Amino acid sequence: ADRSAQLLQRFRHLLETRFRDRWSVARYADELKISADRLHDLCTGRLGKTPRALINERTDYEAKVLLQNAPVPGSEVSNRLGFKDPSHFSRFFARLNDESPRAYRQRSHQSLQTG
Numbered sequence: 001a002d003r004s005a006q007l008l009q010r011f012r013h014l015l016e017t018r019f020r021d022r023w024s025v026a027r028y029a030d031e032l033k034i035s036a037d038r039l040h041d042l043c044t045g046r047l048g049k050t051p052r053a054l055i056n057e058r059t060d061y062e063a064k065v066l067l068q069n070a071p072v073p074g075s076e077v078s079n080r081l082g083f084k085d086p087s088h089f090s091r092f093f094a095r096l097n098d099e100s101p102r103a104y105r106q107r108s109h110q111s112l113q114t115g
Contacts, residue, residue: 004042007032007034008042011028011032011039011051014031015054015055016058019055019058019059020062020081020082022082025039025052028051028055029051036051039051056092056096059081060093062081063081063101064104064108066081067101067105068105068108068109074086074089074101074102074105077101078090
């Protein structure tokens with residue numbers, strides 16, 4: 001149990017420091033010196049989410065922060081998050097949020113203005 005907790009803590013630390021590098025689940029597992037299947041089992045067993053879902057959630061959170069607070073174009077947000085192609089970022093964001101990054105930014109700015 002302690003080993004599992006340590007591995008999850010190390011995964012979360014790696015995720016915080018490397019999510020902008022767009023690492024695959026296999027790359028995280030390699031860094032942890034475990035198999036991707038073992039990482040999957042740890043995450044789903046302890047956290048109820050797959051490693052990919054956790055990676056996507058972290059990236060999505062950062063995207064939302066940048067879209068709300070950074071006065072930069074969407075292509076720069078995409079670049080800061082490690083996406084090689086802004087259209088790939090747009091599809092990623094829309095898949096998770098059911099709206100484009102531009103629509104999200106406009107809606108979040110409108111809600112800030114109205115209160």
